[in-house]
Amino acid sequence: MALFMDTGLLLRKVNNLRCFTPRRNRVKEKWAATRAKYPPTTLALQHFDAAYGIQLGHLWPSVRAALLCERKYGALVNNFSDDDVLSDLQDQGCRDFISDTDLEVHLEQISAVGVEGESSDLSTKTSDISHQQLSPLQISRNIKCLVFPRGDITRFKPAKPDKFGLLGYYLMDAASVLPCLALDVQEGHNVLDLCAAPGGKTLTLLQTQCLGFLCVNDSSISRTLRLKRVLHSYTPKPFLxxxxxxxxxxxxTKWGEIERDTFDRVLVDVPCTTDRHSLVEDDNNIFSRSRTGERRRLPQLQLELLLAGIEATHPGGEILYSTCTLSQTQNQSVVEQAIHLAQENHSIHLQVVDLKPLTHMFRKTFHFAPNLHLGEMVIPHLAANFGPIYMCKLKRLT
Ligand SMILES: C[S@@+](CC[C@H](N)C(=O)[O-])C[C@H]1O[C@@H](n2cnc3c(N)ncnc32)[C@H](O)[C@@H]1O
Structure with missing residues (x-):
């Protein structure tokens, strides 16, 4: 179904539709005396209204509307599959958002504006954090992720197995590919994916077909099993x-004790409040009363994971921190504290790598939050309903 209309009209329609209002069974509800007064999805929305209303200001109403509507997927093409899914998807009207970019325009603009213009913008960032100047990103040509055009909310059909049983594409939030692109893996790199399940980003990294060694980790046994099932469905057996x-x-969080100064690249895609999920699903919701403690401990867990990822990287290597929440407490604050503690406790000096080139390249596909003082963030929008994805890249100097 194509949906081309102006955002104002779309917003009015969405407000009327109240997408994703959790359905409840009236008969059961009447008798369920123990039922919580507010279900977790409602608590999540109340929490977000209070926190993001302040954090995002005038942007929040439109981000909120998008979060309450069906998300948009991207189809990550599986290079291990024998089927030509690329042309099949293109025939359906999709485009590979990674190759269809403004790279040329972007490079011209950088040289026109000059690094000076960019660094004055960066000077508003936290004063004691050093930033790397702009440099063109090397985007792997092997990663392909297809999306339907802006405003088109057609759903992808499930992927089919090829003659070897491997699936042709993996459906994921297309914005989740960005942290993998930002990680910028190069030929022969040793890579650690610290919180990897269910494996969307692992699969994306594997598509580069240039890794020397990949270590995939997740503390949850059940989720690691799910990750293995995903890898079995997408990669040849000998490879695994x-x-x-x-x-x-x-x-x-203990990785620093296991393997220090080892990896060229480390992806730290931490557990978070998973904002989109928390608004639509009452089961297993981090905003349920029974999980309040766990939710409050998230920033500390995220900080410990990021610090462990930093320790696992060798000097000169790079770390990519990412979440799927809009929360400043789980995003920028965690990175700031990690930079400070890495230096204080481990004498590790870090530099923030500017990801503006990346946001510039993909601005046709995603909406990015303006003027973040640290890192970049895809914000949901009704015409491009991807994210939220926050990412911040650090280079280990010592
Ligand atoms: C946001 S999810 C990762 C998503 C994954 N990177 C992907 O792209 O499919 C966060 C993961 O962190 C894992 N996790 C939670 N605590 C952890 C810990 N202490 N060490 C390692 N993994 C952890 C969770 O089990 C969960 O699978």
Whole structure:
């Protein structure tokens, strides 16, 4: 179904539709005396209204409307599959958002504006954090992620297996590909994916087909099993049993004690309040009363995971921190504290790598939050309903 209309009209329609209002059974509800007064999805919305109303200001009403509507997916093309899914998807009207970018325009603009213009913008960022100047990103040509055009909310059909049983594409939030692109893996790199399940970003990294060694970890045994099932559905068997891949189920916060100064690239895609999920699903919701403690402890867990990821990287290597929440407390504040503590406690000096080139390249596909003082964030929009995805890249100097 194509949906081309101006955003104002779309917003009015959405407000009327109240997408994703959780359905409740009236008969059961009447007798359920123990039922919580407010279900977790309602508590999540109340929490977000209070926090993001202040944080995002005038942007919040439109982000809120998008969050309450069906998200948009991207189809990550599986290079291990034999089927030509690329042309099939293109025939359906999709485009690969990674190759269809403004790279040329972007490079011209950088040289026209000059690094000076960009650094004055950066000077508003936290004063004691050093930032790397702009440099063109090297985007792997092997990663392909197809999306329907802006405003088109057609759903993808489920992927089909090829003659070897491998699926042709993996459906994921297209914005989740960005942290993998930002990680900028190069030929022969040793890579650690610290919180990897269910494996969307692992699969994306594997598509580059250039990794020297990939270590995939998730502390949850059940989620690691799910990750293994995903990898079995998308990669050839010899690949999974080879020496270039290791799958573990350790507590990632302890990684610094296991393997220090080792990896060229580390992805730290932490557990968070998963804002979109928290608004639509009452089951297993982090805003349920029974999980209040766990939710309050999230920033500390995120900080410990990021610090462990920093320790696992060798000097000169790079770390990508990402979440799928809009929360400043789980995003920028965690990164700021990690930079400070890495220096104080481990004498590790870090530099923030500017991701403006990336946001510039993909501005046709995603909406990015304006003027973040640290990192970049895809914000949901009704015409491009991806995200939220926050990412911040750090380079380990010492
Ligand atoms: C946001 S999800 C990761 C999504 C994944 N990167 C992907 O792209 O599919 C966060 C993951 O962190 C895992 N996790 C939670 N605590 C952890 C810890 N202490 N160490 C390692 N992983 C942890 C959770 O089990 C969860 O699978």
């Amino acid at each position: 049993s080879g020496d270039n891949l290791r799958i573990t189920s350790f507590d990632g």
